[in-house]
Amino acid sequence: MADVLRSLRLGGRGDPARACALALGAEGVALSLLVGNGRMAEPIWCHPGVSARFEELQFTLGEGPGPDAVRTGSPVMEPDLDRVRPDRWPALLPPARDMGVHGVCCFPLGIGAIRVGVLTVLCDGDRTMTVQQCTDATALAAALTGALLNGNGNSGPVLGMFLDRPTGLHRAAVHQATGMISVQLGVTMEEALLRLRAHAYSSGRPLGEVADDVVARRLRFDDDTNGPYSPGDGKG
Structure with a gap:
């Protein structure tokens, strides 16, 4: 993760979502930013395909761990979706399981009342998130927050890399x-x-x-x- 953060800070090219997923040892990773008057979280990059489909599902329904993390400003940790109450996200849980999503942990990007986005981490089949994974994901979310709130100086290349990538996911x-x-x-x-x-x-x-x-x-x-x-x- 230290190498990933260093690469992002220096504006390194490549596939940031894939690099973050590998560093976290996660099934998938997605970054979504809040845009528009409705402050909807739109996916900017995802890896792999299941991450994109899950972000599309949350975006369509407007419910799930990502929207909850944005609303509360606190991480939403659900590494095992089978243990989530059915009435918590009634429209999201069945299709998420059909996609093969085992668990989801979302980390809001922001400081205090300021919200800029959310980092979504898909857990692997073990349905756990280790202390180290949680620490790394928190550090990544903090680095992304700093880059997005301070789009100048050293963070400029990082912000440009995120927003210029033609993912086709913008809505x-x-x-x-x-x-x-x-x-x-x-x-x-x-x-x-x-x-x-x-x-x-x-x-x-x-x-x-x-x-x-x-x-x-x-x-x-x-x-x-x-x-x-x-x-x-x-x-x-």
């Missing part, structure tokens, strides 16, 4: 779609996002795909009584 369309739904229904941005997420969940589609349909005007939410409306295709 700018979600923010645009939320604004459009807010206007269509005459509701707050928060409620509009809830409506968007509810439709994505009920239709079994990723949030980003549904948002793309709203932005492209293939899906409208102004028929609030009977649900979203797909022009030319009947009810959505």
